[in-house]
Amino acid sequence: MSDTVINVTMDELEGRNETAKFRDGQREIKPIAERLIEGSERLGGLEGLQIKYLFAKDEMKSKGKRVLGKACKFPERDRLLHPFRFCIILDERFWQDFPNKREPLLLHELLHCGVNDEGDPVLVPHDLEEFGEVVRRYGAWANDVVLFDRQLELFASEQRKAAP
Numbered sequence: 001m002s003d004t005v006i007n008v009t010m011d012e013l014e015g016r017n018e019t020a021k022f023r024d025g026q027r028e029i030k031p032i033a034e035r036l037i038e039g040s041e042r043l044g045g046l047e048g049l050q051i052k053y054l055f056a057k058d059e060m061k062s063k064g065k066r067v068l069g070k071a072c073k074f075p076e077r078d079r080l081l082h083p084f085r086f087c088i089i090l091d092e093r094f095w096q097d098f099p100n101k102r103e104p105l106l107l108h109e110l111l112h113c114g115v116n117d118e119g120d121p122v123l124v125p126h127d128l129e130e131f132g133e134v135v136r137r138y139g140a141w142a143n144d145v146v147l148f149d150r151q152l153e154l155f156a157s158e159q160r161k162a163a164p
């Protein structure tokens with residue numbers, strides 16, 4: 001049965017030439033991720049859990065908008081094939097062009113990776129454009145958050161105007 005799964009996966013990858021769009025990022029990303037996991041209470045559940053890191057050579061899109069990173073959970077059946085539970089894919093050009101934004105981008109994607117009470121990996125959604133922990137530690141670092149931050153600023157200046 002596991003042979004079938006392997007064959008299907010390989011065929012799909014080769015058929016669409018998916019592998020050419022990605023580059024292994026384990027060596028560059030994992031050490032930074034481990035440091036971030038150590039420094040975050042919320043990410044404690046990820047310690048000892050294997051995450052695969054990839055770079056995307058092309059721009060990634062989600063609902064028509066450019067995204068700088070993606071976090072995905074491997075299906076349970078993949079446990080027969082490899083030890084990884086999550087995959088984090090980062091925009092390679094952004095990573096190269098903005099070294100000071102690597103940590104907030106990576107922390108953002110790591111915060112999407114969670115573990116439920118049974119110890120199973122789950123994807124964690126965010127309801128604002130950003131996780132509070134990323135903003136607390138790095139401030140406004142990406143366009144969406146900058147917008148959000150600007151709204152807060154506007155709100156603050158309205159308040160000032162209203163105040164005597």
Ligand SMILES: [Zn+2]
Nearest residue numbers: 108109112126
């Ligand atoms: Zn996100």
